[in-house]
Each structure stands twice: as C-alpha cells, then as structure tokens.
Amino acid sequence: MVKDGYITKVNQPTEWVSSMVAAVRNGKIRICIDPSDLNKVIKREHYPMRTIEEVVSAIPGAKVFSVLDAKSGFLQIELDEASSFLTTFNTPIGRFRWLRLPFGLKCAPEIFQRIMDEMLEGISGAISVMDDILIAAPSVPEHDEILRKVIQRATSYNLSLNFDKCHVKQSSVPYVGHLITADGLKADPAKIEAVKSMPTPRDKDGVRRFLGFVTYLSKFLPNLSEVDAPLRQLLKTDVEFAWQPAQQQAFDTLKDMCTESPVLQFFDPSKSVEIFCDASSNGLGAVLLQDSHPIAFSSRSLTDTETRYAQIEKEMLSIVHACVKFHNYIFGNHVTIYNDHKPLEDIFRKPLLSTPMRIQRMRLRLQWYDLTVKYRRGKDMELPDTLSRAQLPVNKPEMEGLECVSMLHFVSVSEQKYSELQNCTREELSCLQRIIRQGWPDHRHDLPNELQPYWDSRSQLVVSDGVVYKGLRIVVPPSMQAHMLKLIHQSHLGIVKSKQRAREVLYWPGMSSVIEQMVKNCGKCADFQNKLPRQPLRPTETPSFPFEEVASDLFEFEGTHYILLVDYYSKFIEVDTLKNLHCRSIIEKLKAQFSRHGIPVILRTDNGPQYAAEEFKVFCQSYGITHRTSSPHTPHSNGEAERAVQTVKKLWAKASDKHLALLDYRTTPLDSVGFSPAQLLMGRRPRNSLPTARLLLAPAAYDPIKVKQRLDRSKCIQKFYYDHKRASGPRAELKPGDEVRMQPHPGSNRWSPGVVVRSHDAPRSYIVESGNKEYRRNVQHLRKSTPDANDSRHRLINDHWAELMEPVSAEEPEPVEHTNSQQESAPVPQTAKGMTSTGQYITRLGRVVKPPDRLSL
Known part of the structure; x- marks a missing residue:
C-alpha cells in the first residue's frame, strides 16, 4: 500500500491516531481504521444526494443504457496534507497516514458525490449516484458519444473503472435498487424476492x-x-x-x-431511513422502511457454521446482511436500525477493539455506514421475524472469513494449557455456552442461579474454539481459578495492581473481590506492608512526556549494591548492579540507561557523596541535564526514587525470580492511568507469564495529554486523601482480641502477627501478644489485620501459591516484661531527661541507645 501510494509512514507527532484493524475480503487482506472518535468531531458537507425520481427525470426518452462502476471509489480521492494527518493510524511497525480517502469517515460519501458531479458536469445524459455512473440516450450513436465523453473525462480525472461490474448498451439496467428501462422505472425484483419466494x-x-x-x-x-x-x-x-x-x-x-403499490414505495433520500432486522435459529430477515412504507425486503438462510454462532453474533450478522443488501439506499445516509436483541445497543457504544473478535469484524464491515442501533421488542418485529423464519437459500455470505481458526494462535499460552482450558470450559461452563449460543432470556431471574452472576456481562460473552471470552478476556472455569490466582499474585503485587493485572486478560464473576481477599489474607504480603504515613504529601509537578524527569538512588540488597532509575512520567523502573560505589561507576551506569531511553531534562537524587561529587556535576553539564538534589537529611524529598527502591526490594524479597518480578511490575497497569509503565514508555505491552491475546501485545498509541491530566488528577486526589487522613484525628481504637500486625522495631520493614490483649494506660498504647510474648506498642506501629493473614496454616497456603519462596528472616524483638498493669505502666527511674539510673539513654520510643566504642590512644 505504501508502494501504490495509498499510505505513507508518519514520524512526527500527530493530534489523532486511530486503531488499525485487518480484514479479509475476497481472499485478500485489507487494512482498515476505526475512526469512531474522529467522526465525532468531523463536520459533514451535507451535499445533496439524488433521488431515483431525479435520475429518471433527467433522462427523458432514453432507450439505451450503460452503468459504469468506479473502482475502489473512495481510494481514488487524494487527501490534502492536513486531512491526511487526521487519518493517522497505528500498526505493529509504526504509524502511517492515508494519502487517499479511507472508508469509515462519515464525510466520505458527500465528498465523493460532489467530486463525481464535478467530473460529469456539462455532459448531458450522464449522471452518477455515488460510484455508479448512469449513461442514457434515445439512440445508440448518441449513447456512444456520451460514453466517449465520460471515459475521456474519467481519464482526465484519473478515475479508474471496474469493467467487471459495468453494464454497456443495455435496454434495461439495475440502478440504485431499481430497474431502469425504456418503458420507465420498475421495482428491482431482488428487493421483493424475499416476499415473492416466501415458502x-x-x-x-x-x-x-x-x-x-x-x-x-x-x-x-x-x-x-x-x-x-x-x-x-x-x-x-x-x-x-x-x-x-x-x-x-x-x-x-x-x-x-405486499410487494406492489401502495404498500411498496420508491426510495426517497430526503426522508429518514429505518431498517428492521432479526435473526432466527436458521435465517436472517430485514426490511427497509420510510414513513412505515416498505421499500425493500430481504432474507437468507444461515450457513452451517453461522447456525453455531452465539445469538448476539447472529443478530449482529442480521444487521450486516441488511446493510449490505440495502447498500444502494443507505450508503451516505443516516439510518436507524431496530433489533430485538438489547445487548447490541451496548456493543455499538463500546470501542471496536474491546468487543469479541468475530463481532469486531462485523462492526468493521459496518464502518461504511452511519448507523444508530436501537432496541425494539420482539413482538413489534413481525416483518423481519417472519422473513427470518421463511428465508431464502444463501448464495454468498456477507461476511467471509469469519470462521476463525483455533484461538490457540491468538492466545499466548501453551497448547497443553489451552487444551486444559477447553476441557474445563466444556465440563464446567457448558450451561453458559448453551445460553450464549441460544440467546439470553429477557430477565435475570429467568436464568439458573449459577449463571445469574454473568448477566451484567452478557453483551460481551461469546464462545470461540471451545473457550468463553468476555471481549478479549478469557472466562476462567471454576477449577482453574486457583491456578490463575497463583499466577496473578506470584510476585505479591498489591490489591490494586493485582486486580488491574488480572482484569486485562482474565474474567470470572467476583474475580476482583476474590483477588482483594486473597491479597489481604496473604501472610507474606502482610509481613511486608508499607509503613504508616507520617508526613504531609507534597506532590511533584507531572512531566509532559516520558523521561523528561527521572530520579535515581542507590540501594543494597542481599549484599549487592544497585543503582535505580525511575521515570516520573511512566513510573518505569531500571535497576543495574554496581561493582563498587565510585562516582565513575554510577556515571557509566546512568550513561547506559540514558542510551536506551534518552537523556532526561531533570535528574533528581539525594545528597549522597557520589551525586555531590564534582565529577558528577561535570557529567550532568556535559549531557545538558539539570541536576536537583533533595534537602539534607530529608531523603523523602526524592520520594519517587525512594518509593521505587521500596517497591523493588519488596518484590525481590518475596519473589523467586527478580527479573520476572520486575517484568510483572512493568506490565501491570497503573491505577491512575490505566496503562502499565511499559505501555507509557514503549507504547506496547511486553509479554509476561499470564496468557494474553496477541492483539493486546500489539503496539497501541495513547493520548499523552490525557495521561498527564490523569496523573495530575491522581496526585490531587492522593494529596487530598493523604492529608485528610492526617487531619482526621486519631485512628479507630483497637479492642481486645483484634488481630493486628506490629513492627517489632519502629521503622522496621517487616510486620509480625499479633493479637491485642488489652489497652495500656497510656494513650494510643496497647499490649500485644505475639509468639507467646507480650509487647507494648503505640498505635502508630500497629496495623489491623485479618485472622487468615495471621493464621500460620493460611501462610503456608500463600507460600505454596508463591511457589514456596523462602521467608525473609527478621530480628526478633525483645519482649516487654510485666506482671500487672501497675508494673507495666510504672515509669522507668531516670536521673536526667532520657537517662536511666544505670547510665543508659532511652529514646522516647523506648529504644536503648548504646554509646560508641572509642579507641583509647
């Protein structure tokens, strides 16, 4: 298509990017776009379309006729540069834009009709309705002269003709759904065949x-x-x-x-158009009406493959059949389509790529038309219902290539796992499959109890290759849900990220609540919960694009030093190993990271000696980087890097595979944006361990302005709730018997399970039992937990889900010795502020400060 001049590569930023959809038609792959968002802002020309009566009145006394068909009509019209950039679309190999007028734009029919009228201007006896050029004359010589002028004019306009569809020198020709003869206008037998041939x-x-x-x-x-x-x-x-x-x-x-006047009327483009269509178990039926008068009827039987479609797919196919059959009437006009399958209304409101694949292809075929689909009760659909049950034999289906090959080719999963998924679906979801194929009842309570949870998702459920899908998401049978939960939580991501990760590719009723409960009850996750908030939040300004502003920090894990780099925009994390902590080593690692992702405008770090060195200052100046450091003794000013270090450490502490843990983080959508860090940085989803449809792995563009707005909004909301919690007063009081997690030492990263024994005399202080010992802890270092998370048996289950990862050991705290509440609350004898009688210094948190060992010289 690039070689033939239809499309060209786009390298610069564009305001609009549409999705690309590949379709198979007549055995050839066609590239189409989904301009549904662009169509909302395009202004139509509202160029007048001719009626058949106007065509007939323009050729009085004609006896010889020809009809010429413009080949690939829209694609023969060149676009100016500004319009061309509006048609930019995304592909797996980059962005392209159309150089010719593509199908799907709502303004295309009027533009094409205007240009055709300009081309034929001044040629008497030649008239066009869209891509069909009618030539009519009283005699053969006059006809030949008109034909010669039209061909010459078409040549000057570089208009190609499809000679296989041309009718030359005929006494009668089919034209725009009618039959034009020397005796006048007659109804096209095809539009009443469905009624005339009714059995x-x-x-x-x-x-x-x-x-x-x-x-x-x-x-x-x-x-x-x-x-x-x-x-x-x-x-x-x-x-x-x-x-x-x-x-x-x-x-x-x-x-x-029913097929003669006054019932059957001629089509009038100035009037509104309605189509009633319906699908039965074996056929399709449709009728075109204007002012309640039928204009044309159509019906056909379903092929053997189509009879096995889900009911929603059959109903969608009836719409496709009606539009293709009545193409000459509705192309270029707005049409209201009535169907008795209510879920179709929701289908047409959803983005094209969020619908099931077979329905995607049907909707793609409908992009030529300006449609509004509305629901109408079945008892009010007598015309299409009767036609669908008394259908004509099928000659050629409207949609070719809908019979998809094994879905294994579209799902990132092994053949063995996919076979297991098919078997479990057949055994456990057979009733759901039957309902999907036969059609859903009108009311939820008419469903069996086990299927009622699927009611709200009924418009998106389809069966393909023995597997149930909700759009592109796999519906997991009950027996496989535990295994999927293990995969979802294998890196011990939090509740929100675990749900986001699962929602991208999997579905079953109540999945979110199960994941939430699983994470809450995960003992390993409970061991490594975040610290309680202590300082007001001060959000940083959101960058406008990836790698505009980054943060770096150093950390140590299991005896190895690492350097971390995190992007403020995408939250993408890079981690590299350091052989030493010299400034030169850090600079070399940063250079390697910048070579992959580009040089940032701003680099934030703490005031570590490596970052404060003169050599690092020279490096930043030579690379044109603005280096900003946090205030002394306030590492939280470099909060983005600090949080990223915490994330990596926790993931690595819980996961058996460090690289897989980083991959899972990078490919899990951010709650505030809906895109993963990898998508925001790379424009695609990298493949991970979850079975994922291949279409979800293809590159996809996003709107950076909307992403920035969402990030800003998320920060505002986060600050509001963060500060609001601090200003809301003390937390809820704990009661005896409450399950809690406590920090063995204030500032510790690990939380140990415990049970509240009683409240202490001091405010916000409690006696907590843990490991057959009792401790006194402030509420700042206590977090409410669940019995399951504290239950050692449940911890074993979670450890098994995490593939028996080795738990990270923690230093055991020293218990508080006490015999009664008076002794427990008795003050420690002191000789000075913070000093005991034995000479030990006690902090306000109860920690004994050990004096330094000094060298005696």
Whole structure:
C-alpha cells in the first residue's frame, strides 16, 4: 500500500491516531481504521444526494443504457496534507497516514458525490449516484458519444473503472435498487424476492407469523379482512390444519399486495431511513422502511457454521446482511436500525477493539455506514421475524472469513494449557455456552442461579474454539481459578495492581473481590506492608512526556549494591548492579540507561557523596541535564526514587525470580492511568507469564495529554486523601482480641502477627501478644489485620501459591516484661531527661541507645 501510494509512514507527532484493524475480503487482506472518535468531531458537507425520481427525470426518452462502476471509489480521492494527518493510524511497525480517502469517515460519501458531479458536469445524459455512473440516450450513436465523453473525462480525472461490474448498451439496467428501462422505472425484483419466494406455511405457527407480517402493513392493504379470511380460518382451535387451494390463493394474493403499490414505495433520500432486522435459529430477515412504507425486503438462510454462532453474533450478522443488501439506499445516509436483541445497543457504544473478535469484524464491515442501533421488542418485529423464519437459500455470505481458526494462535499460552482450558470450559461452563449460543432470556431471574452472576456481562460473552471470552478476556472455569490466582499474585503485587493485572486478560464473576481477599489474607504480603504515613504529601509537578524527569538512588540488597532509575512520567523502573560505589561507576551506569531511553531534562537524587561529587556535576553539564538534589537529611524529598527502591526490594524479597518480578511490575497497569509503565514508555505491552491475546501485545498509541491530566488528577486526589487522613484525628481504637500486625522495631520493614490483649494506660498504647510474648506498642506501629493473614496454616497456603519462596528472616524483638498493669505502666527511674539510673539513654520510643566504642590512644 505504501508502494501504490495509498499510505505513507508518519514520524512526527500527530493530534489523532486511530486503531488499525485487518480484514479479509475476497481472499485478500485489507487494512482498515476505526475512526469512531474522529467522526465525532468531523463536520459533514451535507451535499445533496439524488433521488431515483431525479435520475429518471433527467433522462427523458432514453432507450439505451450503460452503468459504469468506479473502482475502489473512495481510494481514488487524494487527501490534502492536513486531512491526511487526521487519518493517522497505528500498526505493529509504526504509524502511517492515508494519502487517499479511507472508508469509515462519515464525510466520505458527500465528498465523493460532489467530486463525481464535478467530473460529469456539462455532459448531458450522464449522471452518477455515488460510484455508479448512469449513461442514457434515445439512440445508440448518441449513447456512444456520451460514453466517449465520460471515459475521456474519467481519464482526465484519473478515475479508474471496474469493467467487471459495468453494464454497456443495455435496454434495461439495475440502478440504485431499481430497474431502469425504456418503458420507465420498475421495482428491482431482488428487493421483493424475499416476499415473492416466501415458502408456504406448514403449520398454524407459520400461518400465524405470516398474518402478523401482513397485519403490520394492514393500513396500506384494502379489503384485507376479505382476502385473508381463508388463512384466519386455519387458526381456529376446532379446525385441523389443511392447506387447500383457497388458502394458497389467499397466500399468493397477499404476497402480491405486499410487494406492489401502495404498500411498496420508491426510495426517497430526503426522508429518514429505518431498517428492521432479526435473526432466527436458521435465517436472517430485514426490511427497509420510510414513513412505515416498505421499500425493500430481504432474507437468507444461515450457513452451517453461522447456525453455531452465539445469538448476539447472529443478530449482529442480521444487521450486516441488511446493510449490505440495502447498500444502494443507505450508503451516505443516516439510518436507524431496530433489533430485538438489547445487548447490541451496548456493543455499538463500546470501542471496536474491546468487543469479541468475530463481532469486531462485523462492526468493521459496518464502518461504511452511519448507523444508530436501537432496541425494539420482539413482538413489534413481525416483518423481519417472519422473513427470518421463511428465508431464502444463501448464495454468498456477507461476511467471509469469519470462521476463525483455533484461538490457540491468538492466545499466548501453551497448547497443553489451552487444551486444559477447553476441557474445563466444556465440563464446567457448558450451561453458559448453551445460553450464549441460544440467546439470553429477557430477565435475570429467568436464568439458573449459577449463571445469574454473568448477566451484567452478557453483551460481551461469546464462545470461540471451545473457550468463553468476555471481549478479549478469557472466562476462567471454576477449577482453574486457583491456578490463575497463583499466577496473578506470584510476585505479591498489591490489591490494586493485582486486580488491574488480572482484569486485562482474565474474567470470572467476583474475580476482583476474590483477588482483594486473597491479597489481604496473604501472610507474606502482610509481613511486608508499607509503613504508616507520617508526613504531609507534597506532590511533584507531572512531566509532559516520558523521561523528561527521572530520579535515581542507590540501594543494597542481599549484599549487592544497585543503582535505580525511575521515570516520573511512566513510573518505569531500571535497576543495574554496581561493582563498587565510585562516582565513575554510577556515571557509566546512568550513561547506559540514558542510551536506551534518552537523556532526561531533570535528574533528581539525594545528597549522597557520589551525586555531590564534582565529577558528577561535570557529567550532568556535559549531557545538558539539570541536576536537583533533595534537602539534607530529608531523603523523602526524592520520594519517587525512594518509593521505587521500596517497591523493588519488596518484590525481590518475596519473589523467586527478580527479573520476572520486575517484568510483572512493568506490565501491570497503573491505577491512575490505566496503562502499565511499559505501555507509557514503549507504547506496547511486553509479554509476561499470564496468557494474553496477541492483539493486546500489539503496539497501541495513547493520548499523552490525557495521561498527564490523569496523573495530575491522581496526585490531587492522593494529596487530598493523604492529608485528610492526617487531619482526621486519631485512628479507630483497637479492642481486645483484634488481630493486628506490629513492627517489632519502629521503622522496621517487616510486620509480625499479633493479637491485642488489652489497652495500656497510656494513650494510643496497647499490649500485644505475639509468639507467646507480650509487647507494648503505640498505635502508630500497629496495623489491623485479618485472622487468615495471621493464621500460620493460611501462610503456608500463600507460600505454596508463591511457589514456596523462602521467608525473609527478621530480628526478633525483645519482649516487654510485666506482671500487672501497675508494673507495666510504672515509669522507668531516670536521673536526667532520657537517662536511666544505670547510665543508659532511652529514646522516647523506648529504644536503648548504646554509646560508641572509642579507641583509647
């Protein structure tokens, strides 16, 4: 397409980027875009579209006709540069923009019609409606002269024609859904074939449906009660069904009446357009109406593969069938489509890529049309319902290539695991699969109890290759949920990140609450909870793009020194090993990181000797970096790096694979933005250990302005609640028997399980039992827990989920010796402030300060 001049590469930033969708049509792959967001702001030209009556009145006395078809009509129109950049779309190999007018833009039909009219201006006997050019003349010589002028004009405009679809020198030609002849305008037999070829009813239900079809049109049918009397006679309870000549005559007469004037009318582009469509178990039916008058009918049977579609897919297919069949009427016009499947309303409100793959392809086929889909009760859909149950044989499906190959090719999982998923789904979710294929009931209470939790997600559930999907997310059978929980929590991420990580690719009812409870009850996570907040929050200014501002810090883990770099924008963390703590080593590591991601504008660090060295100052100046350090003795001023160090240390302390833990963090969406650090930095989701649809791994653009707004909003909300909690007074009082986690030493990173025995006489102080010993602790160092998190048996279960990681040992605190409350609260004898009678210095937190050992010289 680049070679043929249809698209070109885009390297500079653009205001609009649409999603790319690949479709297969006529055995060829076509590249399309989803411009739904762009269409909301495009202003249409509102160029007038011709009616068939205007076409006929422009060719009086014509007897010889030709119809020429413009090949790939829209793609023959070049875009100016400004418009071209609006059509930028994302692909796995970068961004491209259209150089020609693509399908899907709501302004495209008017633009194309205007250009076609300009091309044919001044040629009498030649007229166009969209990409069909009609040539009409009273005689062959005059016709040939007009044809020659049209071809010359098309050549000058570089308009290519599709000769396979052209009709030349005919006495009658099909045109815009009608038949133009020397005798005048006639109805196209194709638009009434669905009614004319309707089979004879075989039982009373068939008669009842046909009479419902006729009754809907009764206001246009004179003497209806007399004509349909033989058919109504068959519906009596005491009359046996017997199809006689009288019934056949009434049946044929009614079909003729429904397909002739005054019932059937000519199409008028100036009037609003409505389509009623429906799908039965074996067929599709549709009718085009204006002012309640039928314009055209259509029906067809389902293929063997289509009969196995879920009901929502059949109903969507009926919309596709109707739009393709009535293309000549609705292309370029807004059309309201009525269907009796309510979930379709929600489907059309969702982004294209969030819907199931088969429905995605159907919606992609509908991008040519300006549609509004509305729900209508089934009992008010007599016309399409009757047509769908008395369908014509299918000649060629509207959608080719919908029969997807094994979904294993689209899911990042081994063949063995996918086979296990199929087997478990078949055994445990067979009832759900049946409901999805047959259609959902009208009310939630009509479902079996075990399926009611799926009710709110019914519009997104489909079955493909033996697996149930909610959009692109796999619906996990009950027996596999425990294994998925293990994978979700394998790196012991927190509640929010664990839920975000799971929601990207997995689904089952109540999944979020189960994950939340699992993390709360995880003993290992309870051991490494964050410290309680102590200082007011002072948010930093959010950068405008990745790696504009970064922070760095040094830390030690298991005897090895590391340097950490974190991006303020994406929260992406880089960690490198240090052989020594020399300034030169740190500079070399930072140079390597900057070579991968670019040189930042601002670098924040603490006041460590390596960062305060003259050599580091020269390095920053040579690289054009503004170096900002935190205030002395206030490492929290470099909070982004401090938090990143805490995150890495905790992940590594709990995880068996350091690299996998970092990968899980980088690929887990940030709560405030909805994108993971890797997505914000790289524009894609790196593959991790969770089974993920391949479409989710493809590069995808995001709006940096919206990301910055969300980050700013998140910081404001965070500061509000953070400061609000500090100003809200003391925390809730603990009661005897409450399960808690306590810090063995103030400032410790590990929290030990305990139980509140009683409150101490001092305010906010409690006696806590832990490990058969009692301790006195301030409420600042106590955190409420759950019995399961403190239960050693539950800790073993969580350790098994974490693949039996070795627990990190912690120094055991010294217990508080006491025999009664008086002794417990008795003051320690002191000779001076903070000094005991034995000469020991005691801090206000109760820690004994050991004097330094001095060298005697």
